Amino acid sequence: MKKIHVIASAVALTAVMSSNAFAGATLDGVKKKGFVQCGVSTGLPGFSSADEKGNWSGLDVDVCRAVAAAVFGDAGKVKYTPLTAKERFTALQSGEIDMLSRNTTWTLTRDSSLGLNFAGVNYYDGQGFMVTKKLGVKSALELDGASFCIQAGTTTELNLADYFRANDMSYTPVTFDSSDETVKAFDSGRCDALTSDQSQLYALRIKLGNPDGALVLPEVISKEPLGPVTAQGDEEWYKIVRWSLFAMLNAEELGVSSANVEQMMSSSDPNIRRLLGQEGIKGGGLGLADDWATNIIKQVGNYGEAFERNVGQGSALKIARGQNALWNKGGLQYAPPIR
Amino acid sequence: MADEQRVVPEPAKAAFWRRPAVRSLFFQMLLIAGIVFFGYTIFQNTLHNMQQRGISTGFGFLNSEAGFGILMTLIPFDETYTYGRTFLVGLLNTLLVASLGIIFATIIGFIMGVSRLSRNWIISRLATVYIEVFRNIPLLLQIMFWYFAVLRPLPGPRQSMIFNDTLFLNNRGLYMPSPIYEQGFWLVVVALLVAIAAAVLVARWAHQRQEATGQPFHTVYAAIGLVLGLPLLTFLMMGSPLSWDMPVLQRFNMGGGMVVIPELAALLVALSIYTGTFIAEAVRSGILAVSHGQTEAAHALGLRPGPTLRLVIIPQALRVIIPQLTSQYLNLTKNSSLATAIGYPDLVAVFAGTTLNQTGQAVEVIAMTMAVYLAISLSISLFMNWYNKRIQLVER
Numbered sequence: 001m002k003k004i005h006v007i008a009s010a011v012a013l014t015a016v017m018s019s020n021a022f023a024g025a026t027l028d029g030v031k032k033k034g035f036v037q038c039g040v041s042t043g044l045p046g047f048s049s050a051d052e053k054g055n056w057s058g059l060d061v062d063v064c065r066a067v068a069a070a071v072f073g074d075a076g077k078v079k080y081t082p083l084t085a086k087e088r089f090t091a092l093q094s095g096e097i098d099m100l101s102r103n104t105t106w107t108l109t110r111d112s113s114l115g116l117n118f119a120g121v122n123y124y125d126g127q128g129f130m131v132t133k134k135l136g137v138k139s140a141l142e143l144d145g146a147s148f149c150i151q152a153g154t155t156t157e158l159n160l161a162d163y164f165r166a167n168d169m170s171y172t173p174v175t176f177d178s179s180d181e182t183v184k185a186f187d188s189g190r191c192d193a194l195t196s197d198q199s200q201l202y203a204l205r206i207k208l209g210n211p212d213g214a215l216v217l218p219e220v221i222s223k224e225p226l227g228p229v230t231a232q233g234d235e236e237w238y239k240i241v242r243w244s245l246f247a248m249l250n251a252e253e254l255g256v257s258s259a260n261v262e263q264m265m266s267s268s269d270p271n272i273r274r275l276l277g278q279e280g281i282k283g284g285g286l287g288l289a290d291d292w293a294t295n296i297i298k299q300v301g302n303y304g305e306a307f308e309r310n311v312g313q314g315s316a317l318k319i320a321r322g323q324n325a326l327w328n329k330g331g332l333q334y335a336p337p338i339r
Numbered sequence: 340m341a342d343e344q345r346v347v348p349e350p351a352k353a354a355f356w357r358r359p360a361v362r363s364l365f366f367q368m369l370l371i372a373g374i375v376f377f378g379y380t381i382f383q384n385t386l387h388n389m390q391q392r393g394i395s396t397g398f399g400f401l402n403s404e405a406g407f408g409i410l411m412t413l414i415p416f417d418e419t420y421t422y423g424r425t426f427l428v429g430l431l432n433t434l435l436v437a438s439l440g441i442i443f444a445t446i447i448g449f450i451m452g453v454s455r456l457s458r459n460w461i462i463s464r465l466a467t468v469y470i471e472v473f474r475n476i477p478l479l480l481q482i483m484f485w486y487f488a489v490l491r492p493l494p495g496p497r498q499s500m501i502f503n504d505t506l507f508l509n510n511r512g513l514y515m516p517s518p519i520y521e522q523g524f525w526l527v528v529v530a531l532l533v534a535i536a537a538a539v540l541v542a543r544w545a546h547q548r549q550e551a552t553g554q555p556f557h558t559v560y561a562a563i564g565l566v567l568g569l570p571l572l573t574f575l576m577m578g579s580p581l582s583w584d585m586p587v588l589q590r591f592n593m594g595g596g597m598v599v600i601p602e603l604a605a606l607l608v609a610l611s612i613y614t615g616t617f618i619a620e621a622v623r624s625g626i627l628a629v630s631h632g633q634t635e636a637a638h639a640l641g642l643r644p645g646p647t648l649r650l651v652i653i654p655q656a657l658r659v660i661i662p663q664l665t666s667q668y669l670n671l672t673k674n675s676s677l678a679t680a681i682g683y684p685d686l687v688a689v690f691a692g693t694t695l696n697q698t699g700q701a702v703e704v705i706a707m708t709m710a711v712y713l714a715i716s717l718s719i720s721l722f723m724n725w726y727n728k729r730i731q732l733v734e735r
C-alpha cells in the first residue's frame with residue numbers, strides 16, 4: 001500500500017509541474033529572490049572574471065549589474081553562475097539562471113530553435129587566430145595542415161570548419177570543454193594556434209605563460225555579434241534586459257555618465273529628461289521604477305565608461321572602440337531612442 | 340454444489356479477490372500501470388513545455404550536416420557528414436578506449452593483485468604502494484596529470500624523437516606507419532582464421548588426450564606456431580601484398596601514417612592504472628578466499644608454486660573475482676566519459692557535447708547517450724554473468 005501512496009504523490013507532483021505559468025514569471029521570481037541570477041563565463045578577463053575575493057567584473061558582468069540596477073535600484077543584487085560554452089544554453093532553458101551574459105554569438109539557429117531570445121549586442125566581434133611568434137606565420141591562409149585548440153559548443157568550431165573548407169585547406173581540431181584547458185593545451189604546444197573571438201584572444205593571451213610570445217593574426221573570419229540572452233516565453237523580462245543595455249548606449253550618446261548624472265538631473269534637454277525619468281513614459285512600460293535608467297548610469301555607468309574600464313584603455317586589454325564605437329562616431333553601436 | 344461440500348469437507352475457498360496470488364498480481368499490475376503512466380506524463384509534459392518555449396524537438400537533426408571537425412575518427416568523417424555520424428564517431432571512440440582500458444586494467448590488476456601476496460618483500464610492498472596511491476587519488480586529477488605530464492616534456496613536431504626512421508614521437512602524438520593492403524591480402528586473413536580454428540582443435544585434442552592418458556602436450560607452442568606460421572607462409576607465397584604509408588613531417592604536423600593521440604594515451608593510462616588498483620584488490624581477496632589447504636594439498640601432490648597458482652588457486656579464486664571484475668569493467672566504461680576534460684573525442688565530448696550544443700536538442704541527445712551507456716553496461720554484465728555461470732558449473 002505504501003508503494004501506491006508514493007506513486008500517487010509522484011503523479012500529483014507532475015501534474016503541478018505541468019501547470020507552470022510562464023510569461024512575466026521571471027521578474028516576479030527575481031523580485032521574490034531579491035537578486036538576478038546571471039550566467040557568465042568561467043573566467044575571461046575584461047568580459048567576465050572574478051578576482052581572488054570572488055567579485056565579478058567585466059563588460060558582460062556590467063549588463064547583469066545594469067539589469068539589477070534597473071530592477072532593484074542596486075547593481076550589487078546579482079549572483080553569478082560561471083558556465084562553459086557547452087553548459088550555457090541548458091542553464092537558461094532549465095531556468096537555472098535568469099539571464100545569460102557570456103560572450104554569446106547571436107545566430108539564426110540559436111534564436112530560432114533553442115528557445116532563446118537575444119536582447120541586443122553589447123560587443124561586435126569576429127573570430128581570429130592566435131599563434132606563437134616562433135611559428136613564423138603572418139596570415140591565417142598559411143595555416144594549412146595546422147592544429148587548432150578550440151572550445152566545445154561554440155560558433156568557433158563551426159567557423160573554423162567553414163573557413164578551411166572554403167579555402168580548401170586541412171586542419172586538426174583539438175576540442176576542450178573549458179577555456180582553461182584550451183589555453184593550457186595551447187601553452188604546452190598541443191596546437192599550433194588558438195582560435196576564438198578576437199576579443200577573447202586578447203583576454204586569453206594574458207593567461208599564457210609568456211603573453212609576449214603570442215601573436216594575434218590580422219584575419220577576422222566571421223561575424224560574432226555578442227549579446228545578453230533570455231529564455232523565450234517571457235517577453236516582459238526580455239524587454240527589461242534589452243532596454244537596460246539600450247539605456248547604457250543612450251546615456252553615452254547623450255553624454256550622461258556616472259560622473260555627471262547628478263548635474264544632468266537639471267538638464268533641460270528633453271532627451272536627457274526622458275532618459276532620467278523626469279518626463280515621458282519613464283519606467284512604466286517596463287514595469288520598473290521611474291529612475292530605472294538613472295540607477296543604471298549612476299551605479300554601472302554608460303556603455304563607453306563600461307567599455308573603457310573593462311576592455312579599453314583603462315584595462316589590461318587595451319582594445320580600441322573600433323566597431324563598438326557609437327553609430328555617430330563611426331561604429332555600429334546604435335540603440336533605439338527612449339521616448 | 341452444496342451437497343458435494345458436505346460430502347468432502349474441505350476448507351471454504353477464499354473469495355476470488357481475497358486470494359493472495361490474485362491480490363499480488365493485481366497490485367503489481369497497478370504498480371506497473373502507475374509507472375507507465377508516470378513516465379508517459381513526464382514525457383508529454385516535457386514535449387509540451389519545450390514546444391511552448393520554442394525549443395525544437397524530434398530526431399530530424401540527425402540527418403543535417405554537422406559542420407564541425409573531430410580530432411580522431413575511426414571511420415571517415417569531416418564537417419560535411421551528419422550529426423548522426425558524429426554519434427557513431429563518438430560511440431566508436433568510447434568503445435575503443437573502454438575495451439583497451441579493460442584489457443590493460445585486467446592485466447595490471449592481476450599482476451599487482453598476485454604481487455601483493457608475493458613472499459618477496461619488495462614486490463609485495465611495491466604492489467601495496469601502487470594500490471594505495473592510485474586508488475585514493477581522484478580519477479579526474481589523474482587524467483589531467485597524465486595528460487599534461489605526457490604533453491609538456493614532448494618536443495614539437497619539428498623536433499620529433501625518431502626511432503628507427505619509422506616511429507615519430509612528439510606532442511601531437513605517436514606516429515607510425517599505417518598498412519596499405521594490396522591485392523591478395525584477404526588470403527592472409529583467411530589463413531589467420533584457419534590457423535585460429537586449427538589451434539582450437541589442437542587444444543581440444545590435447546586436453547582430451549591428457550584426460551585419457553595423462554600425457555601433457557605443449558599446446559601453447561603449437562598454437563603460437565600455427566597462428567603465426569600459417570598466415571606468414573601465405574603472406575610470403577602471395578608475394579608480400581602489403582606496403583606501408585610512412586609518416587612524414589609537413590609544415591606544422593606529421594602527415595600520413597597512423598597516430599596515437601596524446602589524449603587517448605593519457606586517458607588510457609589513467610583509466611587502466613586507476614581501475615587496475617581495484618582489480619588488484621579483487622584478485623587478492625579472491626585468492627585469499629581459497630583455503631590454504633588447497634595450496635598444501637597441491638604441494639603435497641608435487642605441484643610447483645607456479646602451476647599451483649595457475650591450476651588450483653586461480654580457477655577457484657575466479658568465482659570470487661568475477662563479480663567484482665564485472666563492476667570494475669562497468670566503472671571503467673562509465674569513467675571513460677571523463678575524456679571530455681582533456682579533449683579526447685568520446686561519445687560524451689562529441690555527441691553529448693558539441694552536437695548537443697550546436698543543435699540544442701538536449702533531451703534527444705542525452706536520451707541517446709544514456710541508452711548507449713546502458714546498452715554497453717548491460718552487455719558487459721550479461722557477458723560476465725554468462726562467464727561466471729560457466730566457471731561456477733565446473734565446480735564438482
Ligand SMILES: N[C@@H](CCC(=O)N[C@@H](CS)C(=O)NCC(=O)O)C(=O)O
Pocket residue numbers: 040041042043044083084085103104105106150151153154155156177178179182195196197200224226
Ligand atoms: N562567441 C562564441 C563563444 C566563444 C567562447 O565561448 N569562447 C571561449 C574562448 S576559448 C570562452 O569565452 N570561454 C570562456 C569560458 O568557457 O568560461 C559563441 O557564442 O559560441
